[in-house]
Amino acid sequence: MEINPIGFVRNSAEEKTDWETLISELVILPEYEEGLYRIEEMPEILVIFYFDRAEEIKMRVHPKHDHSIPKVGVFASRSPTRPNFLGITKVRLLERRANILVVKGLDALNGTPIIDIKPAVRWDQLDKSEK
Amino acid sequence: MEINPIGFVRNSAEEKTDWETLISELVILPEYEEGLYRIEEMPEILVIFYFDRAEEIKMRVHPKHDHSIPKVGVFASRSPTRPNFLGITKVRLLERRANILVVKGLDALNGTPIIDIKPAVRWDQLDKSEK
Numbered sequence: 001m002e003i004n005p006i007g008f009v010r011n012s013a014e015e016k017t018d019w020e021t022l023i024s025e026l027v028i029l030p031e032y033e034e035g036l037y038r039i040e041e042m043p044e045i046l047v048i049f050y051f052d053r054a055e056e057i058k059m060r061v062h063p064k065h066d067h068s069i070p071k072v073g074v075f076a077s078r079s080p081t082r083p084n085f086l087g088i089t090k091v092r093l094l095e096r097r098a099n100i101l102v103v104k105g106l107d108a109l110n111g112t113p114i115i116d117i118k119p120a121v122r123w124d125q126l127d128k129s130e131k
Numbered sequence: 132m133e134i135n136p137i138g139f140v141r142n143s144a145e146e147k148t149d150w151e152t153l154i155s156e157l158v159i160l161p162e163y164e165e166g167l168y169r170i171e172e173m174p175e176i177l178v179i180f181y182f183d184r185a186e187e188i189k190m191r192v193h194p195k196h197d198h199s200i201p202k203v204g205v206f207a208s209r210s211p212t213r214p215n216f217l218g219i220t221k222v223r224l225l226e227r228r229a230n231i232l233v234v235k236g237l238d239a240l241n242g243t244p245i246i247d248i249k250p251a252v253r254w255d256q257l258d259k260s261e262k
Contacts, residue, residue: 001181001244003132003215006206028206032214034190037204045206048179048217050132059165063254073168075137075159075176075248083163084134084246086179088219113132115215117206123194 005113006032007099009049009106019107023094026101026114033099036117040096044120047106050113051085090120136244137163138230140180140237150238154225157232157245164230167248171227175251178237180218181244182211221251 007028013019026047028036039045058081060071065079074082091103101117138159144150157178159167170176189212191202196210205213222234232248 001134001136001216003134003217005132006214032190032206035205035207035213037191037202037207039204039207042207046219048215048219059163060168069254071168072254073170074166075163076168076170076173076250076254078249082166082247083137084179085132086134086217086247088177088179088249116213116217118209118219119207123200123203123207 003115005029005050006116007114009108009110009112009114011106011110013109015109020105022104022106024103024106024108026103026117028099028101028114030099036096036099036101039101039117039119040093041126042093042119042121044090045093045101045103046118046120047089047091047103047108047114048116048118049087049108050115051080051087052111052113053109054080054085057081057083086115134246136160136181137247138245140239140241140243140245142237142241144240146240151236153235153237155234155237155239157234157248159230159232159245161230167227167230167232170232170248170250171224172257173224173250173252175221176224176232176234177249177251178220178222178234178239178245179247179249180239181246182216182218183244184240185211185216188212188214217246
């Protein structure tokens with residue numbers, strides 16, 4: 001099955017960094033800008049991205065590369081070393097500028113292909129006061 | 132970018148149903164069974180699957196097919212009518228039997244390809260009493 005980028009990550013991370021405070025821009029391809037309609041009302045979104053610098057698949061890993069935590073299966077971890085190189089992170093949506101979403105907390109390197117974006121909460125559960 | 136199934140959904144849903152109460156089996160390919168190691172300690176998991184019966188892409192949709200809710204962009208919805216046909220659902224993990232995970236609440240039809248599985252909570256935040 002073929003998947004294609006809907007956009008790319010733009011940030012200052014060329015290697016592992018303090019992801020929680022990192023601000024990133026999600027630059028969405030112009031042909032998909034209409035798909036962002038009203039997303040700015042969402043306080044949090046899920047970003048699905050492709051680990052384009054992942055190279056190997058391991059069936060057992062230490063969670064968070066922390067060797068003090070015993071190994072678990074890769075599907076019980078968020079490690080990039082998985083059969084399909086997909087990452088999913090819930091991020092704070094700070095601002096939308098046309099086809100660009102400004103987010104906080106994305107753990108993806110500069111240039112990472114974005115595969116999909118989904119709301120983190122349901123519309124009927126959205127607390128408007130949050131935004 | 133190419134993605135491949137790690138397994139398939141087995142359940143009674145040949146069409147839309149009451150997903151919240153539906154029990155499904157995630158039948159993982161034998162070569163990936165080791166990647167499930169210790170996943171049974173997780174009370175909830177994320178299932179990433181492929182909408183293999185989706186046919187069209189729409190940039191604006193009514194959330195949950197509910198016409199009483201005004202249209203939003205597809206990336207502000209969970210609709211299958213998206214550029215990459217990926218669905219993500221958090222489900223309750225009831226049981227693991229070797230390469231089979233028994234889950235509750237998956238909104239995917241019988242035979243749906245499974246692309247990935249991830250923990251819904253971090254290992255260091257796992258409340259062992261939940262399971």
